[in-house]
Amino acid sequence: MFQDYKKKVFELEGSQFPSISYQQLVLQPAYEEAKNQFLNYLMQIHIAHLKMLEEQQLVSKEEAKKIGRALKELDLAYYKQNDYNPKYEDLFFRIENKLIELAGDIAGNLHIGRSRNDMGIAIYRMTLRNKLLLLMNELLTLRSSLLIFAEEHIETIMLGYTHTQQAQPTTLAHYLKAVIDQLTRDFKRLQAAYVTINRSSMGAAALTTTGFNINRERVAKLLAFEDVIENSWDAVASADYIAELASIVQLAALNLGRTSQDFLQWATQEFNAFTLASPYVQVSSIMPQKRNPVSIEHTRSLLSAVVGDASTVLQMLHNTPFGDIVDTEDDMQPYLWRAMENLRGIYKLFGSIVVTMEVNKEKLLKRAEESFANVTELADTLVRSENISFRQSHCIVSKCVRTLLEEKKESLENLNWELVNEKSIEETGKPLKITKEQFTLVLKPQNFVEIRSLLGGPAPNTMRKSLLHAKAISPLLEDWVKEKENCIMESEQQLLAFLEGWNK
Numbered sequence: 001m002f003q004d005y006k007k008k009v010f011e012l013e014g015s016q017f018p019s020i021s022y023q024q025l026v027l028q029p030a031y032e033e034a035k036n037q038f039l040n041y042l043m044q045i046h047i048a049h050l051k052m053l054e055e056q057q058l059v060s061k062e063e064a065k066k067i068g069r070a071l072k073e074l075d076l077a078y079y080k081q082n083d084y085n086p087k088y089e090d091l092f093f094r095i096e097n098k099l100i101e102l103a104g105d106i107a108g109n110l111h112i113g114r115s116r117n118d119m120g121i122a123i124y125r126m127t128l129r130n131k132l133l134l135l136m137n138e139l140l141t142l143r144s145s146l147l148i149f150a151e152e153h154i155e156t157i158m159l160g161y162t163h164t165q166q167a168q169p170t171t172l173a174h175y176l177k178a179v180i181d182q183l184t185r186d187f188k189r190l191q192a193a194y195v196t197i198n199r200s201s202m203g204a205a206a207l208t209t210t211g212f213n214i215n216r217e218r219v220a221k222l223l224a225f226e227d228v229i230e231n232s233w234d235a236v237a238s239a240d241y242i243a244e245l246a247s248i249v250q251l252a253a254l255n256l257g258r259t260s261q262d263f264l265q266w267a268t269q270e271f272n273a274f275t276l277a278s279p280y281v282q283v284s285s286i287m288p289q290k291r292n293p294v295s296i297e298h299t300r301s302l303l304s305a306v307v308g309d310a311s312t313v314l315q316m317l318h319n320t321p322f323g324d325i326v327d328t329e330d331d332m333q334p335y336l337w338r339a340m341e342n343l344r345g346i347y348k349l350f351g352s353i354v355v356t357m358e359v360n361k362e363k364l365l366k367r368a369e370e371s372f373a374n375v376t377e378l379a380d381t382l383v384r385s386e387n388i389s390f391r392q393s394h395c396i397v398s399k400c401v402r403t404l405l406e407e408k409k410e411s412l413e414n415l416n417w418e419l420v421n422e423k424s425i426e427e428t429g430k431p432l433k434i435t436k437e438q439f440t441l442v443l444k445p446q447n448f449v450e451i452r453s454l455l456g457g458p459a460p461n462t463m464r465k466s467l468l469h470a471k472a473i474s475p476l477l478e479d480w481v482k483e484k485e486n487c488i489m490e491s492e493q494q495l496l497a498f499l500e501g502w503n504k
Contacts, residue, residue, distance in 0.1 A: 042092065051218075068503060117207065120329055121201035122223065127333070132190060136194075146180050153172035157368050159368050169449055180470055187477060202220065203232070233322075238322075243317050245336065253304075253346075254303075276356075277353075306343050379393045
Protein backbone atom coordinates (compact mmCIF):
# COMPACT_ATOMS: atom_id res chain seq x y z
CA MET A 1 0.00 0.00 0.00
CA PHE A 2 2.73 2.49 1.00
CA GLN A 3 4.85 1.73 -2.07
CA ASP A 4 1.84 2.25 -4.34
CA TYR A 5 1.15 5.61 -2.69
CA LYS A 6 4.81 6.60 -3.01
CA LYS A 7 4.78 5.67 -6.69
CA LYS A 8 1.66 7.75 -7.25
CA VAL A 9 3.33 10.79 -5.66
CA PHE A 10 6.33 10.42 -7.97
CA GLU A 11 3.98 10.13 -10.96
CA LEU A 12 2.29 13.39 -9.97
CA GLU A 13 5.38 15.26 -8.78
CA GLY A 14 8.12 13.91 -11.03
CA SER A 15 11.25 12.04 -9.96
CA GLN A 16 13.80 14.85 -10.46
CA PHE A 17 14.27 18.30 -8.96
CA PRO A 18 12.26 20.44 -9.08
CA SER A 19 9.02 18.69 -8.15
CA ILE A 20 5.77 19.99 -9.66
CA SER A 21 4.45 21.36 -6.36
CA TYR A 22 7.82 23.03 -5.58
CA GLN A 23 7.76 24.61 -9.02
CA GLN A 24 4.25 25.92 -8.54
CA LEU A 25 4.63 27.10 -4.96
CA VAL A 26 8.20 28.44 -4.98
CA LEU A 27 10.10 28.57 -8.26
CA GLN A 28 7.44 29.92 -10.59
CA PRO A 29 6.33 32.79 -8.29
CA ALA A 30 9.99 33.59 -7.56
CA TYR A 31 10.73 33.63 -11.28
CA GLU A 32 7.83 36.01 -11.93
CA GLU A 33 9.06 38.34 -9.20
CA ALA A 34 12.62 38.14 -10.51
CA LYS A 35 11.79 38.94 -14.13
CA ASN A 36 9.62 41.88 -13.07
CA GLN A 37 11.87 43.25 -10.34
CA PHE A 38 15.45 42.06 -10.78
CA LEU A 39 16.35 41.74 -14.46
CA ASN A 40 17.80 45.24 -14.92
CA TYR A 41 19.77 45.01 -11.68
CA LEU A 42 21.12 41.59 -12.68
CA MET A 43 22.38 43.12 -15.93
CA GLN A 44 24.00 46.03 -14.10
CA ILE A 45 25.82 43.62 -11.80
CA HIS A 46 27.02 41.60 -14.81
CA ILE A 47 28.43 44.74 -16.45
CA ALA A 48 30.05 46.12 -13.28
CA HIS A 49 31.59 42.76 -12.38
CA LEU A 50 32.87 42.24 -15.92
CA LYS A 51 34.47 45.70 -15.96
CA MET A 52 36.18 44.98 -12.65
CA LEU A 53 37.42 41.58 -13.91
CA GLU A 54 38.87 43.31 -16.97
CA GLU A 55 40.58 46.00 -14.89
CA GLN A 56 42.00 43.36 -12.53
CA GLN A 57 43.21 41.37 -15.57
CA LEU A 58 41.23 38.35 -14.50
CA VAL A 59 39.77 38.32 -18.02
CA SER A 60 41.54 39.72 -21.04
CA LYS A 61 40.24 42.72 -22.98
CA GLU A 62 39.24 40.43 -25.82
CA GLU A 63 37.40 38.11 -23.46
CA ALA A 64 35.66 41.08 -21.87
CA LYS A 65 34.57 42.27 -25.31
CA LYS A 66 33.22 38.88 -26.20
CA ILE A 67 31.24 38.62 -22.98
CA GLY A 68 30.15 42.27 -23.28
CA ARG A 69 28.81 41.67 -26.76
CA ALA A 70 26.84 38.69 -25.49
CA LEU A 71 25.37 40.88 -22.73
CA LYS A 72 24.39 43.43 -25.36
CA GLU A 73 22.65 40.75 -27.42
CA LEU A 74 20.41 39.65 -24.57
CA ASP A 75 16.78 40.43 -25.35
CA LEU A 76 15.58 41.60 -21.95
CA ALA A 77 12.06 42.18 -23.22
CA TYR A 78 11.85 38.50 -24.08
CA TYR A 79 12.73 37.44 -20.55
CA LYS A 80 10.33 39.96 -19.03
CA GLN A 81 7.45 38.56 -21.08
CA ASN A 82 8.43 34.87 -21.07
CA ASP A 83 7.02 32.47 -18.50
CA TYR A 84 8.94 30.24 -16.13
CA ASN A 85 10.70 27.29 -17.74
CA PRO A 86 11.39 24.37 -15.37
CA LYS A 87 14.48 23.55 -17.44
CA TYR A 88 16.22 26.35 -15.55
CA GLU A 89 16.05 26.66 -11.78
CA ASP A 90 15.79 30.45 -11.84
CA LEU A 91 16.33 33.57 -13.92
CA PHE A 92 20.04 33.71 -13.14
CA PHE A 93 20.72 30.27 -14.62
CA ARG A 94 18.52 31.01 -17.61
CA ILE A 95 20.50 34.18 -18.38
CA GLU A 96 23.84 32.45 -17.76
CA ASN A 97 22.87 29.65 -20.12
CA LYS A 98 22.02 32.17 -22.84
CA LEU A 99 25.32 34.03 -22.37
CA ILE A 100 27.29 30.80 -22.80
CA GLU A 101 25.22 30.05 -25.90
CA LEU A 102 26.08 33.49 -27.32
CA ALA A 103 29.75 33.81 -26.27
CA GLY A 104 30.84 30.23 -25.70
CA ASP A 105 32.42 28.77 -22.58
CA ILE A 106 34.36 31.99 -21.96
CA ALA A 107 31.11 33.54 -20.69
CA GLY A 108 31.46 31.22 -17.69
CA ASN A 109 34.35 33.41 -16.53
CA LEU A 110 31.83 36.14 -15.75
CA HIS A 111 31.20 34.15 -12.58
CA ILE A 112 34.79 34.41 -11.36
CA GLY A 113 34.90 35.61 -7.76
CA ARG A 114 31.18 35.75 -7.16
CA SER A 115 28.20 33.60 -6.19
CA ARG A 116 24.46 33.73 -6.50
CA ASN A 117 24.57 34.54 -2.79
CA ASP A 118 26.39 37.88 -2.94
CA MET A 119 24.69 38.71 -6.24
CA GLY A 120 21.24 38.02 -4.78
CA ILE A 121 21.83 40.25 -1.78
CA ALA A 122 23.15 43.03 -4.03
CA ILE A 123 20.07 42.77 -6.24
CA TYR A 124 17.76 42.90 -3.23
CA ARG A 125 19.53 45.98 -1.92
CA MET A 126 19.43 47.72 -5.31
CA THR A 127 15.72 46.94 -5.59
CA LEU A 128 14.96 48.22 -2.11
CA ARG A 129 16.94 51.43 -2.45
CA ASN A 130 14.99 52.39 -5.57
CA LYS A 131 11.64 51.55 -4.01
CA LEU A 132 12.70 53.45 -0.91
CA LEU A 133 13.50 56.61 -2.87
CA LEU A 134 10.08 56.44 -4.54
CA LEU A 135 8.45 56.13 -1.11
CA MET A 136 10.47 59.03 0.27
CA ASN A 137 9.48 61.25 -2.65
CA GLU A 138 5.79 60.56 -2.00
CA LEU A 139 6.24 61.21 1.71
CA LEU A 140 7.75 64.60 0.91
CA THR A 141 4.85 65.40 -1.43
CA LEU A 142 2.38 64.63 1.38
CA ARG A 143 4.44 66.70 3.79
CA SER A 144 4.38 69.68 1.39
CA SER A 145 0.61 69.31 0.93
CA LEU A 146 0.05 69.35 4.69
CA LEU A 147 2.28 72.41 5.06
CA ILE A 148 0.26 74.33 2.48
CA PHE A 149 -2.98 73.21 4.10
CA ALA A 150 -1.77 74.12 7.59
CA GLU A 151 -0.90 77.65 6.48
CA GLU A 152 -4.55 78.09 5.53
CA HIS A 153 -5.68 77.09 9.02
CA ILE A 154 -3.35 78.93 11.39
CA GLU A 155 -6.37 80.68 12.88
CA THR A 156 -8.90 77.88 12.52
CA ILE A 157 -9.93 77.30 16.13
CA MET A 158 -10.80 73.74 17.14
CA LEU A 159 -10.85 71.64 20.27
CA GLY A 160 -7.97 69.38 21.16
CA TYR A 161 -8.77 66.08 22.84
CA THR A 162 -7.06 64.00 25.50
CA HIS A 163 -8.45 60.64 26.67
CA THR A 164 -11.00 61.16 23.83
CA GLN A 165 -12.52 64.05 25.82
CA GLN A 166 -12.59 67.78 25.07
CA ALA A 167 -9.37 69.14 26.56
CA GLN A 168 -8.26 72.58 25.36
CA PRO A 169 -8.81 74.92 22.42
CA THR A 170 -6.12 74.86 19.77
CA THR A 171 -5.97 75.27 15.98
CA LEU A 172 -6.14 72.90 13.06
CA ALA A 173 -2.68 74.11 12.02
CA HIS A 174 -1.34 73.07 15.43
CA TYR A 175 -2.69 69.54 14.92
CA LEU A 176 -1.39 69.36 11.35
CA LYS A 177 2.07 70.57 12.36
CA ALA A 178 2.27 67.64 14.78
CA VAL A 179 1.50 65.31 11.88
CA ILE A 180 4.09 67.09 9.71
CA ASP A 181 6.77 66.74 12.40
CA GLN A 182 5.95 63.05 12.70
CA LEU A 183 6.29 62.63 8.92
CA THR A 184 9.64 64.41 9.08
CA ARG A 185 10.85 61.90 11.65
CA ASP A 186 9.57 59.08 9.45
CA PHE A 187 11.62 60.55 6.61
CA LYS A 188 14.76 60.72 8.75
CA ARG A 189 14.30 57.11 9.78
CA LEU A 190 13.98 56.16 6.11
CA GLN A 191 17.19 58.10 5.43
CA ALA A 192 18.97 55.99 8.02
CA ALA A 193 17.55 52.82 6.45
CA TYR A 194 18.83 53.94 3.05
CA VAL A 195 22.36 54.22 4.46
CA THR A 196 22.08 50.69 5.86
CA ILE A 197 20.67 49.29 2.62
CA ASN A 198 23.00 50.98 0.16
CA ARG A 199 26.04 48.82 0.88
CA SER A 200 27.53 46.24 -1.46
CA SER A 201 27.69 42.51 -0.78
CA MET A 202 29.57 41.84 -4.02
CA GLY A 203 32.83 39.96 -3.50
CA ALA A 204 31.55 38.09 -0.47
CA ALA A 205 30.83 35.24 -2.91
CA ALA A 206 29.11 32.29 -1.23
CA LEU A 207 30.31 33.09 2.30
CA THR A 208 34.12 33.51 2.59
CA THR A 209 35.07 35.82 -0.34
CA THR A 210 37.30 34.31 -3.04
CA GLY A 211 40.90 33.46 -3.85
CA PHE A 212 40.73 35.61 -6.99
CA ASN A 213 42.21 39.11 -6.74
CA ILE A 214 38.92 40.97 -7.29
CA ASN A 215 38.25 44.58 -6.27
CA ARG A 216 35.16 44.78 -4.06
CA GLU A 217 35.34 48.56 -3.67
CA ARG A 218 35.40 49.09 -7.44
CA VAL A 219 32.26 47.03 -8.00
CA ALA A 220 30.51 48.85 -5.16
CA LYS A 221 31.33 52.22 -6.72
CA LEU A 222 30.21 51.12 -10.19
CA LEU A 223 26.85 50.04 -8.76
CA ALA A 224 26.36 53.31 -6.81
CA PHE A 225 26.73 51.63 -3.43
CA GLU A 226 28.10 53.97 -0.79
CA ASP A 227 30.07 51.33 1.08
CA VAL A 228 31.11 47.68 1.12
CA ILE A 229 29.80 45.23 3.71
CA GLU A 230 33.19 44.31 5.08
CA ASN A 231 32.60 40.90 6.63
CA SER A 232 31.67 38.38 3.95
CA TRP A 233 29.54 36.27 6.30
CA ASP A 234 27.69 39.40 7.35
CA ALA A 235 27.23 40.33 3.68
CA VAL A 236 25.30 37.20 2.75
CA ALA A 237 23.71 36.27 6.09
CA SER A 238 22.50 39.51 7.65
CA ALA A 239 18.91 40.49 7.01
CA ASP A 240 18.70 43.38 9.45
CA TYR A 241 18.73 45.80 6.52
CA ILE A 242 15.34 44.34 5.55
CA ALA A 243 14.11 44.24 9.13
CA GLU A 244 15.18 47.83 9.75
CA LEU A 245 13.23 49.08 6.75
CA ALA A 246 10.24 46.88 7.59
CA SER A 247 10.19 48.31 11.12
CA ILE A 248 10.35 51.88 9.85
CA VAL A 249 7.63 51.30 7.24
CA GLN A 250 5.50 49.67 9.91
CA LEU A 251 5.99 52.63 12.27
CA ALA A 252 5.22 55.13 9.50
CA ALA A 253 1.96 53.28 8.80
CA LEU A 254 1.07 53.24 12.49
CA ASN A 255 1.77 56.97 12.70
CA LEU A 256 -0.44 57.92 9.78
CA GLY A 257 -3.04 55.37 10.86
CA ARG A 258 -3.71 57.33 14.04
CA THR A 259 -4.32 60.46 11.99
CA SER A 260 -6.60 58.64 9.55
CA GLN A 261 -8.62 57.39 12.52
CA ASP A 262 -9.02 61.00 13.72
CA PHE A 263 -10.09 62.10 10.24
CA LEU A 264 -12.63 59.29 10.01
CA GLN A 265 -14.18 60.43 13.27
CA TRP A 266 -14.11 64.09 12.23
CA ALA A 267 -15.90 63.18 8.99
CA THR A 268 -18.98 61.99 10.88
CA GLN A 269 -22.08 64.18 10.72
CA GLU A 270 -22.04 64.45 14.50
CA PHE A 271 -18.51 65.85 14.52
CA ASN A 272 -18.81 67.67 11.19
CA ALA A 273 -15.28 69.06 11.15
CA PHE A 274 -14.92 69.00 7.38
CA THR A 275 -16.60 68.05 4.13
CA LEU A 276 -14.72 65.77 1.76
CA ALA A 277 -14.56 66.64 -1.93
CA SER A 278 -16.80 64.57 -4.20
CA PRO A 279 -14.03 62.37 -5.69
CA TYR A 280 -13.36 60.98 -2.24
CA VAL A 281 -16.87 60.06 -1.09
CA GLN A 282 -19.29 57.36 -2.15
CA VAL A 283 -23.08 57.61 -2.16
CA SER A 284 -24.90 54.82 -0.39
CA SER A 285 -26.67 52.27 -2.61
CA ILE A 286 -29.87 52.59 -0.59
CA MET A 287 -29.59 55.79 1.49
CA PRO A 288 -29.40 58.78 -0.86
CA GLN A 289 -28.51 61.26 1.87
CA LYS A 290 -25.23 59.56 2.75
CA ARG A 291 -21.73 60.66 1.72
CA ASN A 292 -19.57 57.75 2.80
CA PRO A 293 -15.91 58.74 3.44
CA VAL A 294 -14.63 55.58 1.76
CA SER A 295 -11.29 57.15 0.83
CA ILE A 296 -10.42 57.58 4.50
CA GLU A 297 -11.84 54.16 5.37
CA HIS A 298 -9.64 52.48 2.78
CA THR A 299 -6.68 54.56 3.89
CA ARG A 300 -7.10 53.25 7.42
CA SER A 301 -7.56 49.62 6.38
CA LEU A 302 -4.66 49.70 3.92
CA LEU A 303 -2.40 51.19 6.57
CA SER A 304 -3.30 48.19 8.71
CA ALA A 305 -2.34 45.96 5.77
CA VAL A 306 1.03 47.75 5.60
CA VAL A 307 1.56 47.04 9.28
CA GLY A 308 0.63 43.39 8.68
CA ASP A 309 2.96 42.90 5.71
CA ALA A 310 5.83 44.58 7.54
CA SER A 311 5.15 42.39 10.56
CA THR A 312 5.25 39.32 8.30
CA VAL A 313 8.77 40.30 7.26
CA LEU A 314 9.87 40.46 10.88
CA GLN A 315 8.14 37.18 11.74
CA MET A 316 9.77 35.39 8.79
CA LEU A 317 13.16 36.56 10.01
CA HIS A 318 12.54 35.39 13.56
CA ASN A 319 14.74 32.48 14.66
CA THR A 320 16.18 31.81 11.20
CA PRO A 321 19.80 30.57 11.00
CA PHE A 322 22.47 33.21 10.50
CA GLY A 323 23.40 32.18 7.00
CA ASP A 324 22.31 32.52 3.39
CA ILE A 325 18.81 31.00 3.32
CA VAL A 326 15.66 31.61 1.31
CA ASP A 327 13.70 32.54 4.46
CA THR A 328 15.45 35.90 4.36
CA GLU A 329 15.56 36.24 0.59
CA ASP A 330 13.00 35.32 -2.10
CA ASP A 331 10.05 34.61 0.16
CA MET A 332 10.43 37.67 2.38
CA GLN A 333 11.06 40.46 -0.11
CA PRO A 334 7.59 40.68 -1.75
CA TYR A 335 5.93 41.39 1.59
CA LEU A 336 8.14 44.42 2.11
CA TRP A 337 7.66 45.59 -1.48
CA ARG A 338 3.89 45.40 -1.09
CA ALA A 339 4.01 47.27 2.21
CA MET A 340 6.10 50.03 0.61
CA GLU A 341 3.91 50.24 -2.49
CA ASN A 342 0.75 50.49 -0.41
CA LEU A 343 2.25 53.12 1.88
CA ARG A 344 3.37 55.14 -1.14
CA GLY A 345 -0.13 55.01 -2.61
CA ILE A 346 -1.65 55.98 0.73
CA TYR A 347 0.61 59.01 1.01
CA LYS A 348 -0.60 60.17 -2.41
CA LEU A 349 -4.28 59.54 -1.65
CA PHE A 350 -4.19 61.08 1.82
CA GLY A 351 -2.52 64.27 0.58
CA SER A 352 -5.19 64.65 -2.09
CA ILE A 353 -7.99 64.07 0.44
CA VAL A 354 -6.68 66.74 2.79
CA VAL A 355 -5.98 69.57 0.36
CA THR A 356 -9.36 69.22 -1.35
CA MET A 357 -11.62 69.04 1.71
CA GLU A 358 -13.59 71.99 3.08
CA VAL A 359 -13.09 72.69 6.78
CA ASN A 360 -16.20 73.75 8.68
CA LYS A 361 -14.51 76.58 10.56
CA GLU A 362 -17.67 78.09 12.04
CA LYS A 363 -18.80 74.75 13.44
CA LEU A 364 -15.41 74.08 15.03
CA LEU A 365 -15.26 77.58 16.53
CA LYS A 366 -18.79 77.36 17.95
CA ARG A 367 -18.00 74.02 19.55
CA ALA A 368 -14.88 75.53 21.12
CA GLU A 369 -16.77 78.60 22.35
CA GLU A 370 -19.39 76.45 24.08
CA SER A 371 -16.95 73.98 25.59
CA PHE A 372 -15.74 73.96 29.18
CA ALA A 373 -12.32 73.24 27.66
CA ASN A 374 -11.57 76.97 27.92
CA VAL A 375 -11.57 76.93 31.75
CA THR A 376 -7.93 75.81 31.94
CA GLU A 377 -7.00 79.38 31.09
CA LEU A 378 -9.44 80.70 33.71
CA ALA A 379 -7.63 78.63 36.33
CA ASP A 380 -4.27 79.97 35.11
CA THR A 381 -5.56 83.55 35.13
CA LEU A 382 -6.89 83.32 38.70
CA VAL A 383 -3.43 82.32 39.88
CA ARG A 384 -2.05 85.54 38.44
CA SER A 385 -4.94 87.92 39.25
CA GLU A 386 -5.91 86.61 42.69
CA ASN A 387 -2.43 85.68 43.93
CA ILE A 388 -3.53 82.17 44.93
CA SER A 389 -2.04 78.72 44.33
CA PHE A 390 -2.90 76.75 41.24
CA ARG A 391 -4.54 74.04 43.36
CA GLN A 392 -6.84 76.67 44.92
CA SER A 393 -7.60 78.08 41.51
CA HIS A 394 -8.22 74.61 40.08
CA CYS A 395 -10.62 73.86 42.95
CA ILE A 396 -12.59 77.09 42.38
CA VAL A 397 -13.05 76.47 38.67
CA SER A 398 -13.80 72.78 39.18
CA LYS A 399 -16.57 73.63 41.66
CA CYS A 400 -18.06 76.06 39.15
CA VAL A 401 -18.16 73.49 36.37
CA ARG A 402 -19.56 70.82 38.68
CA THR A 403 -22.34 73.18 39.78
CA LEU A 404 -23.31 73.98 36.19
CA LEU A 405 -23.34 70.33 35.19
CA GLU A 406 -25.55 69.47 38.16
CA GLU A 407 -27.93 72.20 37.02
CA LYS A 408 -27.87 70.80 33.42
CA LYS A 409 -26.25 74.01 32.17
CA GLU A 410 -23.75 72.24 29.95
CA SER A 411 -22.33 75.21 28.06
CA LEU A 412 -19.56 77.68 28.80
CA GLU A 413 -21.91 80.60 28.23
CA ASN A 414 -23.50 79.77 31.60
CA LEU A 415 -20.22 80.27 33.44
CA ASN A 416 -20.34 83.87 34.71
CA TRP A 417 -18.28 86.12 36.95
CA GLU A 418 -20.80 85.90 39.78
CA LEU A 419 -20.57 82.12 40.07
CA VAL A 420 -16.77 82.15 40.07
CA ASN A 421 -16.77 84.93 42.66
CA GLU A 422 -19.07 82.85 44.88
CA LYS A 423 -16.79 79.81 44.71
CA SER A 424 -13.71 81.98 45.25
CA ILE A 425 -15.14 83.28 48.52
CA GLU A 426 -15.97 79.72 49.58
CA GLU A 427 -12.43 78.51 48.82
CA THR A 428 -10.26 81.50 49.80
CA GLY A 429 -12.54 83.77 51.78
CA LYS A 430 -11.84 86.59 49.33
CA PRO A 431 -13.84 88.02 46.40
CA LEU A 432 -12.41 88.17 42.89
CA LYS A 433 -10.07 90.95 41.88
CA ILE A 434 -10.42 90.23 38.15
CA THR A 435 -12.96 92.49 36.38
CA LYS A 436 -15.96 91.19 34.48
CA GLU A 437 -14.46 92.45 31.21
CA GLN A 438 -11.20 90.58 31.85
CA PHE A 439 -13.21 87.52 32.89
CA THR A 440 -15.15 87.52 29.59
CA LEU A 441 -11.94 87.79 27.56
CA VAL A 442 -10.33 84.91 29.44
CA LEU A 443 -13.07 82.50 28.39
CA LYS A 444 -12.73 83.15 24.65
CA PRO A 445 -10.97 80.30 22.81
CA GLN A 446 -9.19 82.85 20.59
CA ASN A 447 -7.56 84.31 23.69
CA PHE A 448 -6.69 80.82 24.93
CA VAL A 449 -4.80 80.13 21.70
CA GLU A 450 -3.27 83.58 21.33
CA ILE A 451 -1.49 83.62 24.69
CA ARG A 452 0.04 80.17 24.15
CA SER A 453 2.92 81.63 22.23
CA LEU A 454 5.68 79.49 23.69
CA LEU A 455 7.76 77.38 21.33
CA GLY A 456 5.50 74.61 20.04
CA GLY A 457 2.27 76.33 21.03
CA PRO A 458 -0.73 77.09 18.79
CA ALA A 459 -0.55 80.91 18.86
CA PRO A 460 -0.77 82.19 15.25
CA ASN A 461 2.59 83.98 15.28
CA THR A 462 4.31 80.98 16.85
CA MET A 463 2.69 78.66 14.34
CA ARG A 464 3.70 80.82 11.38
CA LYS A 465 7.33 80.65 12.49
CA SER A 466 7.07 76.90 13.01
CA LEU A 467 5.60 76.28 9.57
CA LEU A 468 8.15 78.62 8.00
CA HIS A 469 10.96 76.60 9.54
CA ALA A 470 9.40 73.35 8.32
CA LYS A 471 9.12 74.76 4.80
CA ALA A 472 12.73 75.96 4.92
CA ILE A 473 14.08 72.44 5.44
CA SER A 474 11.93 70.98 2.65
CA PRO A 475 14.51 71.72 -0.09
CA LEU A 476 17.20 70.02 1.99
CA LEU A 477 15.13 66.85 2.25
CA GLU A 478 14.23 66.96 -1.44
CA ASP A 479 17.87 67.57 -2.44
CA TRP A 480 18.97 64.55 -0.43
CA VAL A 481 16.64 62.29 -2.40
CA LYS A 482 17.63 63.88 -5.72
CA GLU A 483 21.31 63.38 -4.90
CA LYS A 484 20.76 59.65 -4.35
CA GLU A 485 18.65 59.35 -7.50
CA ASN A 486 21.30 61.18 -9.55
CA CYS A 487 24.06 58.97 -8.19
CA ILE A 488 22.17 55.85 -9.26
CA MET A 489 21.30 57.34 -12.64
CA GLU A 490 24.94 58.32 -13.32
CA SER A 491 26.04 54.81 -12.37
CA GLU A 492 23.54 53.27 -14.78
CA GLN A 493 24.70 55.57 -17.58
CA GLN A 494 28.32 54.66 -16.93
CA LEU A 495 27.52 50.96 -17.05
CA LEU A 496 25.72 51.42 -20.37
CA ALA A 497 28.78 53.26 -21.68
CA PHE A 498 30.99 50.29 -20.74
CA LEU A 499 28.60 47.96 -22.56
CA GLU A 500 28.70 50.15 -25.66
CA GLY A 501 32.50 50.26 -25.46
CA TRP A 502 32.76 46.48 -25.59
CA ASN A 503 30.49 46.46 -28.62
CA LYS A 504 32.48 48.86 -30.81
